[in-house]
Amino acid sequence: MTLKLSRRSNIPNFKALDILRMVNERCADGEDIIHLEAGQPCFGAPEPVLEYARKMTINDPKQGYTEAMGMSLLRDRIALYYKDIYDIDIDYKNIAITVGASGAFILTFLSAFDAGDKVALATPGYPAYRNILSSLNIKTIEIETNETTNYQPYVSLLKKLDTKIDGLIIASPSNPTGTIIPDDELKKIVNWCDKNKVRIISDELYQMVSYETKPQTIMKYTDKAIVINSFSKYFALTGWRLGWTVLPEDLTPRVKSLSESLFVSPPTISQHLAYKIFDHTDILDSYVSVYKNNLDILRKELPKSGINKLSNTQGAFYIYADISNLTDNSEEFCKRMIDEAGVACTPGSDFDINRGQKTIRISFAGATEDIKKACERLIKWQN
Numbered sequence: 001m002t003l004k005l006s007r008r009s010n011i012p013n014f015k016a017l018d019i020l021r022m023v024n025e026r027c028a029d030g031e032d033i034i035h036l037e038a039g040q041p042c043f044g045a046p047e048p049v050l051e052y053a054r055k056m057t058i059n060d061p062k063q064g065y066t067e068a069m070g071m072s073l074l075r076d077r078i079a080l081y082y083k084d085i086y087d088i089d090i091d092y093k094n095i096a097i098t099v100g101a102s103g104a105f106i107l108t109f110l111s112a113f114d115a116g117d118k119v120a121l122a123t124p125g126y127p128a129y130r131n132i133l134s135s136l137n138i139k140t141i142e143i144e145t146n147e148t149t150n151y152q153p154y155v156s157l158l159k160k161l162d163t164k165i166d167g168l169i170i171a172s173p174s175n176p177t178g179t180i181i182p183d184d185e186l187k188k189i190v191n192w193c194d195k196n197k198v199r200i201i202s203d204e205l206y207q208m209v210s211y212e213t214k215p216q217t218i219m220k221y222t223d224k225a226i227v228i229n230s231f232s233k234y235f236a237l238t239g240w241r242l243g244w245t246v247l248p249e250d251l252t253p254r255v256k257s258l259s260e261s262l263f264v265s266p267p268t269i270s271q272h273l274a275y276k277i278f279d280h281t282d283i284l285d286s287y288v289s290v291y292k293n294n295l296d297i298l299r300k301e302l303p304k305s306g307i308n309k310l311s312n313t314q315g316a317f318y319i320y321a322d323i324s325n326l327t328d329n330s331e332e333f334c335k336r337m338i339d340e341a342g343v344a345c346t347p348g349s350d351f352d353i354n355r356g357q358k359t360i361r362i363s364f365a366g367a368t369e370d371i372k373k374a375c376e377r378l379i380k381w382q383n
């Protein structure tokens with residue numbers, strides 16, 4: 001007897017994670033493969049933060065639930081962070097702590113949209129947006145972008161949409177291209193969305209990992225957008241699974257109720273760590289300098305391997321490379337790269353279903369030694 005499976009759970013695998021799992025298994029069996037596929041910092045939590053966590057678990061071994069929206073101490077600390085970095089005032093009550101940014105997507109999409117609503121997003125883009133939306137029966141409207149709009153959904157592209165949309169996801173800096181929405185364009189996007197009654201979801205995970213100018217938070221220009229952030233990237237607490245969302249007033253009670261029933265509370269020990277990490281941003285900033293150095297090495301070395309059409313990475317820790325001079329099957333190319341060169345990266349088909357067979361994403365959140373070694377291997381492989 002076959003029982004029913006839901007149609008909405010039939011979403012594609014996340015290829016970067018499939019490759020991460022496979023490479024981990026092969027490395028455990030003794031193979032030497034360099035990870036350029038995973039979007040996770042090679043650094044763990046700074047030692048003083050870990051020490052604090054040890055103390056917390058000894059002092060309070062029970063570690064029970066917290067409030068569903070998260071500890072007010074941490075929410076208050078995040079509000080202070082926005083005051084320090086962006087000089088904006090946020091009521092901590094509108095901040096919800098979530099299980100990674102991923103948890104924030106589920107809560108905010110559910111609170112803002114109904115099944116059948118339409119949410120636009122840029123391609124190439126982070127695949128989980130479309131997968132989560134489709135599992136909630138929310139329709140995704142893909143906006144194909146290229147370098148002429150810095151791979152971002154500029155108003156010139158929004159104006160060309162042939163359907164009314166209810167929401168727009170933006171990510172600046174973006175995963176996979178690392179490109180940023182310039183400030184004047186961000187204002188234009190906000191105005192266009194206001195005029196067209198479109199709710200903006202602004203993924204700001206990589207804002208503190210930027211190399212030229214620091215992008216502006218959308219909260220500078222509107223109090224109606226949903227802001228998503230995380231402790232996984234700049235804060236390097238990836239596996240502690242904690243993120244947050246800053247909510248417009250109208251969504252806060254909805255997200256509170258949803259959090260209570262969907263998650264009860266975010267992980268308690270991780271919240272203590274997250275609270276403490278704000279005291280160590282000097283260490284986190286030194287991590288960003290490592291990423292910048294890695295980017296410089298890749299920009300200089302990668303072209304020697306024929307991977308020479310690189311995105312204009314301004315933030316995050318990704319290069320999106322057009323490899324149409326080498327293949328029109330990036331999935332097969334990435335497999336061969338692992339088998340023949342011992343380097344793993346992610347095929348572009350994860351981020352762009354239509355055009356991704358001609359692109360790859362290279363993550364440079366790893367150790368500099370690994371980045372250098374990967375370049376040597378790729379140059380040797382292609383020459």
Ligand SMILES: Cc1ncc(COP(=O)(O)O)c(C=O)c1O
Pocket residue numbers: 039099100101102103126171174175203205229230231232238242243
């Ligand atoms: C753009 C973007 N948003 C969200 C996430 C999910 O982050 P988290 O680990 O906080 O769930 C990622 C992870 O790679 C990402 O790149």
